[in-house]
Amino acid sequence: MFSPLAMTKFIRIMLPIAAWYDYEIWQMDVKTAFLNDFIEEDIYMDQPEGFMVVGEEQKVCHLQRSIYGLKQASRSWNIHFDEVIWGYDFVKNDLDHCVYNKISRGSVVFLVLYVDDILLIGNNIKMLGDTKAWLSTQFSMKDLDEASYIIGIKIFRDRSKRILGMTQNSYVEKILKRYQACAGEAHWTAVKTILKYLRRTKDVFLVYGGGELILEGFSDANFQSDDDDAKSQLGFVFKLNGGVVVWKSSKQDTTAKSTTEVEYIAASEAAKKVVWIKNCIQELGVVLSIAESIIIFCDNNGAIPQAKELRSHHRSKYIFRRYHLHGEMLGRYDVRMD
Structure with missing residues (x-):
């Protein structure tokens, strides 16, 4: 649980x-969050060492409340907190x-x-x-x-x-110390580049401020970047108040035939994420500008018109139906692509 x-x-x-x-x-x-709730299941435990009842050492304890170490502890705490906070x-x-x-x-x-x-x-x-x-x-x-x-x-x-x-300066330093302290030759060869990247970027900040409280997205793709299976890499980022709040980089699960197709797929993935982000901000109820159109910037002149006006021709007919979701969102969720 x-x-x-x-x-x-x-x-x-x-x-x-x-x-x-x-x-x-x-x-x-x-403090001691997991000790705050009663448990529903019947759970028994040995008497703690040093606290055994004299003459009844063979007996076990029947737990009434949650304790650290139980699989149910975190779930039980969350349910209890939810009930309490609802009362306020x-x-x-x-x-x-x-x-x-x-x-x-x-x-x-x-x-x-x-x-x-x-x-x-x-x-x-x-x-x-x-x-x-x-x-x-x-x-x-x-x-x-x-x-x-x-x-x-x-x-x-x-x-x-x-x-x-x-x-995440402190967190990165802990990672570096942990792996540099006990890494063998095989481990070191595998993660050397990653550790160098972490060391050189550990003081980099995500900074918010100085920008507009407007959500805007950027999508891009690297055509057939994997030499083994010819699949492409997609990525997108979303900015709010001048800084990045959500991002993703992953390999596409289909093999694309053109740069237009990979860029279109990347924009489609970004469009799905923008709906979630917009709903999150609307749920908070304090950002009025979220009602305005949200722009996803794309640098491919073939993907942009394809998204704005869904059409089928010999180059785009191979694109899976699910990726056309982006075109539908342009009208339904007030998303624009430029």
């Missing part, structure tokens, strides 16, 4: 919005069940749960403070004030310029 986690890409979507509106970003930690009028996000929001007369508080880490994002300090105080009455909490680290990502802010930066 598993516990749902807030998606990292959803957090990356929320933080640029928070930077744009200059929202507060606070952080809390739930927070509403669960339909697209990410670990994101909650509470809106009252123009004030908004977003709560993001990642196992036992909590982010509180909002525009009303009193409302945020009340939420903190209420959480402390329900669980044993540690107040971490303004957020500085979340899921291994360090957050920097310049609120005077409404700029927010994120880096």
Whole structure:
């Protein structure tokens, strides 16, 4: 059994919005989170060493509450937290069940749960403070004030310029130390290039601010980049408030016959993702500009007209039907391609 986690890409979507509106970003930690709920299953365990009942050492314990180490522990904790937070009028996000929001007369508080880490994002300090105080009455909490680290990502802010930066410097350094400490010759040969890349880019930031609060996407493809099976590589990125929030790079699962086809397939994959991103932002309910057309930029003069006006000719008739989804989205979801 598993516990749902807030998606990292959803957090990356929320933080640029928070930077744009200059929202507060606070952080809390739930102490011994997995010990907070009762369990439904019948589970027995040996008496802990040093705490055995004299004369009844042969007996076992019947667990009443969740403990660390149980497969059910994380799931049980998530269900319990969901029930508790619902009682304080927070509403669960339909697209990410670990994101909650509470809106009252123009004030908004977003709560993001990642196992036992909590982010509180909002525009009303009193409302945020009340939420903190209420959480402390329900669980044993540690107040971490303004957020500085979340899921291994360090957050920097310049609120005077409404700029927010994120880096995984510490996480990358841990990876480098781990693999460099015990790597054999075979391991070193295999990952040498990757480790060099990590070392040279560990101080690179994702920076949000200085841009418009408008979602825009870019798609591209590398025609038949794999010499073994002649398949192409596709990629896309989406930017919000001047920084990248969602990206992907993967090998296409079909063999394309032309650059137009591979670019068209890449744009189709980007179009599918843009629908999810747009729905995420609309679900938050604070970004009015998301109602405007979303542009996906493509650098292929053959793919653009093909997407704008679906047609079949001898060069495009081999494209699978599922990739024509992009053309349908141009009308249904207000997506533009340039």
